[in-house]
Amino acid sequence: MQVPAEDLDQLLQEHAALLRAYGEVQVRCSRQIQAQAREIERLNGQTVQLRAELVKRTTALAWAREDRAALERAMPGLAKRVTLARNVEALQARVRELMDELERRDRQPAPQRAGTSTAPASPADDFAGLEADLAAADLVICQTGCMSHGAYWRVQDHCKRTGKACVLVENADALHIVRIQRTGEGEGVALVASQQA
Structure with missing residues (x-):
């Protein structure tokens, strides 16, 4: 059975439109994948820096504890x-x-008690x-x-x-x-x- 030429043209146009949409989706997905890859790389770098900072602080804390322990041993009590x-x-x-x-x-006057004179205390x-x-x-x-x-x-x-x-x-x-x-x-x-x- 033969497909009429108009239907074939319409089918080819729809196929071409689908291919263009598919190409645009591929480009958009590629861009998102690249953006995610850059973000992952940035986060990995930040993780390395944070780990280095943690090691540095942990080492400084350990040294401070050792110094304090040595000081306490040198000065009992x-x-x-x-x-x-x-x-x-x-x-x-x-x-x-x-x-x-x-x-x-001392600056305030002494309160008066019953039976006392108003003269200041001797x-x-x-x-x-x-x-x-x-x-x-x-x-x-x-x-x-x-x-x-x-x-x-x-x-x-x-x-x-x-x-x-x-x-x-x-x-x-x-x-x-x-x-x-x-x-x-x-x-x-x-x-x-x-x-x-």
């Missing part, structure tokens, strides 16, 4: 000293807070309060320039009379470590290690 230094810093901050609070309290009352505070302390740390001349001599006198450990510092921030050693008579001797600024 270093971890304890670091902990003590942190504790001393926290205690210094607390002492500063308490000193600030004490200054604020130096004898102030001295009794100071004596009570000093008696409760294990160690007295005085920052020069932070107390009155009379209070300074009262504190020094109290420390001499009671054998209490007493430390004078010009700058409380310079105070690094305070250790009290008890002598045979129960008196304390304060050993101070100061950190130079």
Whole structure:
């Protein structure tokens, strides 16, 4: 059976259109494959760089750990000293807070109690309060320039009379470590290690 010429022409046109579409799909797929190949190559390069960075950091960390271990072996008790230094810093901050609070309290007028006069407290009352505070302390740390001349001599006198450990510092921030050693008579001797600024 013979196909009419018009149908054959239409069939050839459709075949040519399909071949063109197929060619365009092939070109598009080839471009996508090339783009993916370039992306894979870029990612592989990035992976190599990240692995190298990881090896470098891991090596540096291992060296730092070895150095720290060697330092700890060379200086036994270093971890304890670091902990003590942190504790001393926290205690210094607390002492500063308490000193600030004490200054604020000293600046405020004393509250009036029933049956008391409006006159300020006498130096004898102030001295009794100071004596009570000093008696409760294990160690007295005085920052020069932070107390009155009379209070300074009262504190020094109290420390001499009671054998209490007493430390004078010009700058409380310079105070690094305070250790009290008890002598045979129960008196304390304060050993101070100061950190130079």
